[in-house]
Amino acid sequence: MGASAIMMMVFAVLLLWGGMVAAILKLRSHPEEPEPDEEPGRTGSDGPEGSDGPQGYDGPEGYGAHPRP
Amino acid sequence: MATKPREQWGSRYGFLIAAIGSAIGLGNIWRFPAEAYRNGGGAFVLPYLIALVSAGLPLLILEYTIGRRYRKSAPAAYRAMAKPAQFIGWWQVAICFVIATYYAVILAWAVRFIGFSFGEKWGDDPDGFLFDTFLQRADTPGSFGGFVPGVFWPLLVIWVITLVILGLGVRRGIETANKIFVPMLVVFFLILVVRALTLDGAVEGLNAFFTPDWDALTDGDVWVAAYGQIFFSLSVGFGIMITYASYLRSRSDLSGSAMVAGLSNSSFELLAGIGVFSTLGFMAQASGLRIEELVSDGVGLAFVAFPTIISQMPAGAFFGFLFFTSLVISGLTSLISIVQVIIAAVEDRTGWGRRRTVAIVGGATALASLLVYPREGGLYFLDIADRFINRYGIALAGLVVLITVGWILRRLKQQQEEADATSAIHLGRWWRFCLGVITPIVLAVFLVDSVRQELNENYEGYSDGFVLAAGWGVAGAALLFGILVSLIPWRHEPEPPPGSVADVEKNERSGS
Numbered sequence: 001m002g003a004s005a006i007m008m009m010v011f012a013v014l015l016l017w018g019g020m021v022a023a024i025l026k027l028r029s030h031p032e033e034p035e036p037d038e039e040p041g042r043t044g045s046d047g048p049e050g051s052d053g054p055q056g057y058d059g060p061e062g063y064g065a066h067p068r069p
Numbered sequence: 070m071a072t073k074p075r076e077q078w079g080s081r082y083g084f085l086i087a088a089i090g091s092a093i094g095l096g097n098i099w100r101f102p103a104e105a106y107r108n109g110g111g112a113f114v115l116p117y118l119i120a121l122v123s124a125g126l127p128l129l130i131l132e133y134t135i136g137r138r139y140r141k142s143a144p145a146a147y148r149a150m151a152k153p154a155q156f157i158g159w160w161q162v163a164i165c166f167v168i169a170t171y172y173a174v175i176l177a178w179a180v181r182f183i184g185f186s187f188g189e190k191w192g193d194d195p196d197g198f199l200f201d202t203f204l205q206r207a208d209t210p211g212s213f214g215g216f217v218p219g220v221f222w223p224l225l226v227i228w229v230i231t232l233v234i235l236g237l238g239v240r241r242g243i244e245t246a247n248k249i250f251v252p253m254l255v256v257f258f259l260i261l262v263v264r265a266l267t268l269d270g271a272v273e274g275l276n277a278f279f280t281p282d283w284d285a286l287t288d289g290d291v292w293v294a295a296y297g298q299i300f301f302s303l304s305v306g307f308g309i310m311i312t313y314a315s316y317l318r319s320r321s322d323l324s325g326s327a328m329v330a331g332l333s334n335s336s337f338e339l340l341a342g343i344g345v346f347s348t349l350g351f352m353a354q355a356s357g358l359r360i361e362e363l364v365s366d367g368v369g370l371a372f373v374a375f376p377t378i379i380s381q382m383p384a385g386a387f388f389g390f391l392f393f394t395s396l397v398i399s400g401l402t403s404l405i406s407i408v409q410v411i412i413a414a415v416e417d418r419t420g421w422g423r424r425r426t427v428a429i430v431g432g433a434t435a436l437a438s439l440l441v442y443p444r445e446g447g448l449y450f451l452d453i454a455d456r457f458i459n460r461y462g463i464a465l466a467g468l469v470v471l472i473t474v475g476w477i478l479r480r481l482k483q484q485q486e487e488a489d490a491t492s493a494i495h496l497g498r499w500w501r502f503c504l505g506v507i508t509p510i511v512l513a514v515f516l517v518d519s520v521r522q523e524l525n526e527n528y529e530g531y532s533d534g535f536v537l538a539a540g541w542g543v544a545g546a547a548l549l550f551g552i553l554v555s556l557i558p559w560r561h562e563p564e565p566p567p568g569s570v571a572d573v574e575k576n577e578r579s580g581s
Contacts, residue, residue: 001272005279008111012279012339015118020336023328030493032081033320 075140076239076423077316083244084321085329088313090247090402092304092334093254095175095371098396101298101338102345103366106278108294109285116286116295121335124511125299127503128467129327130496131474132305134484136314137323142413143308144555146315151478153555157470158414160551161308164462165410167543168307170438171451172404173231177224177443178203178372179396186379186389195376199368200448207445210453210535214445221443228435231404235412236427239316243409247402254398255337261391262340265347268382274350277360278342293518296511301459303334304403306467308410315413324492345370352378368448371396408434418559449531453540456528460519461544468512475505 078084105113139146144158181203185191191198200206207214234242265271285291304310314323346360352374353360365374375392379385408431415430416423442451474480481501489495522528527536 001276002280004281005111005276008114008281009275009279009343012111012114015114016332016336016339020329020332023325023332026493027081027322027325027329030322030325032318032322033491035318035320 073422075316077318079240079244081321081326083240083248084313084317085326086251087243087247087402087406088310088326088330089333090251090254091309091313091406092302092330092403093251093337093399094302094304094403095172095396095400096302097334097338098341098345098399099367099370101302102278102342103364103370104294104298105342106346106364108288108291109282110277111279111281112283112285113291113295114281116292117298117335120292120295120299120511121331123503124296124508125303125305126327126331127500128300128305128508129303129310129331130324130488130500131481131484131504132310133314133317133323133327134487135474136311137317137319137321138484138487140315142315142417143311143410144414145417146311148555148559150474150480154473154478156551156555157466157473158308158311158551159554160462160466160469160548161306162411162414163547163550164307164458164466165309165407166434166437167454167458167462167547169404169407169411169434171442171454172400172407173227173435173438174220174224174442174447174451175368176227176397176400176404177220179393179400180223180227181219182372182376183390183393183397185376186393187386189376189380189385189389191376191380195373195380198376199372204448205445206448210446210449210531210539212446213441213450214447217443217445217447220447221439224439224443225435227401227404228438231401231408232427232431232435234405235408235431236424238423243405246405250398250402254395254402257391257398258337258340258344258395261388261395262344262347264388264391265344265351268347268351270350270352270354271347272350273353274346274348274360275343277350278346289514293511293515296508297464297515299335300464300467300512302338303331304406306463306470307407308414309406312410312413313406320491322492323488324494324496328494348375348378351382355381449535450539453528453531453536454543457540457544458547460516461541462547464512464516464519465544468509468516471504471509471512475501475509481505 078087105117109116135146135150139149141149142158143161144155147158148155203219205215205217205219234246236242237245300306317323349360349363352358352363355378356363363374371392376389379389379392382388411430411434412423412426415421416426419426421429441447474484481504485496485500523536527533528540531540
């Protein structure tokens with residue numbers, strides 16, 4: 001394999017795979033903060049099954065119920 | 070009135086693995102390697118990286134911020150930003166509908182080819198096997214022709230699996246499926262690449278792939294190709310990432326997540342390039358042909374070139390199993406995300422429950438797919454729909470989003486603050502410059518050049534009528550759908566709760 005090809009392969013691998021690893025480590029070092037008003041048991045909820053709300057109604061949930069500080 | 074809490078991802082990992090599963094798809098495996106090879110080889114790394122940093126990642130972050138801020142699917146999120154902007158979301162929903170219908174059929178082919186790998190059913194003529202025996206392709210495009218059971222039944226299975234996963238919801242369905250499939254894909258594909266690297270001739274293949282042609286960097290087409298590859302590879306511009314981000318919690322790290330998702334997608338493409346070109350290198354030395362003659366992409370690479378190569382190599386069936394299974398998995402996780410855009414949009418618009426929406430809307434998408442594509446004329450419709458919806462759907466809508474959000478509504482600063490508020494990595498002015506200037510210019514250049522090509526000669530030499538109806542017609546219908554649906558008034562417009570994001574924005578709009 002030519003020298004320039006090896007160089008570009010190493011360069012690409014280091015930047016992309018290395019970059020991915022660095023990004024993962026950076027993200028892991030920033031744990032997710034808890035919701036300001038997180039209720040127990042609400043985390044990861046899928047919502048009630050099969051409830052058909054009225055047509056076109058979003059409800060307060062639809063407007064981003066967590067006000068910005 | 071009872072309101073349903075919005076579904077949420079079970080964890081940050083769940084969101085990330087789903088976003089990565091969405092981004093990694095057929096294009097990573099069968100588009101990137103040839104695209105890189107033809108646009109400078111090793112030198113392509115440079116424009117590719119610049120495109121990733123100046124367009125791909127900024128767009129990804131923008132979609133995440135829109136989704137997370139408004140906690141809504143694409144149409145409702147754009148509508149919350151500004152009522153007339155709603156049409157963009159519905160346009161993206163229509164684009165997703167078109168793509169989902171044909172994307173699924175390619176997965177159906179891949180499923181069959183897993184089986185065909187055992188015994189190398191394609192025989193001596195993989196090309197003839199694919200187009201004549203398996204697909205029963207009609208001689209000329211234009212009519213649908215008869216149904217092809219060999220494609221119809223696996224397509225039905227693909228749709229059943231997809232709709233069951235979507236019916237289970239974001240956490241139990243989409244997240245769980247991605248938590249299983251994405252690691253499986255990585256393992257299978259790694260084994261495949263390692264196997265490819267051990268083949269005779271692999272080094273020559275890698276040499277061909279990575280040798281830089283520096284002159285290519287002065288060619289504008291190469292830069293457009295780099296931006297195009299990043300854009301189409303990352304699943305940005307058609308509402309998927311807005312939809313997925315709408316299930317995030319309010320304190321999620323957006324910029325960091327985008328970096329992980331974007332770099333994972335690119336890392337996988339690079340791996341695919343190594344694997345594909347090692348394999349082509351093997352083929353070159355086995356057949357005596359030069360690598361330049363063997364390079365292909367898309368359907369031809371996956372379903373003609375690779376079968377040819379599988380027939381030549383020892384333990385080819387195992388290789389075929391790994392390769393086609395990887396195609397199925399990568400495609401399935403992408404298909405799920407595409408259909409979810411439609412499901413989420415209808416759920417938000419109508420208030421219907423998830424299962425009802427999946428049954429009706431998902432079912433309608435599946436029905437359209439089953440009616441159009443497993444037919445003798447299906448491949449032609451697929452080919453032209455893909456071409457036109459990618460360019461005059463995804464790319465054009467992407468440009469419209471950037472002009473709307475960046476220049477008309479001037480919301481980039483607000484979205485930047487949205488991301489910075491909860492992300493370890495803070496965005497700078499460069500992010501707004503990338504989205505306000507660089508990316509729109511590149512997309513505009515791409516589209517102008519594309520239109521010029523259409524006017525010069527019909528795509529693939531198809532007839533005027535076919536190009537008009539099945540190409541422009543499909544792209545135009547998607548846009549028209551977006552505009553028409555957005556004109557239907559929303560009933561029961563409730564007042565947003567005081568202090569909420571929507572309330573603040575509503576007050577800003579009315580000047581109070």
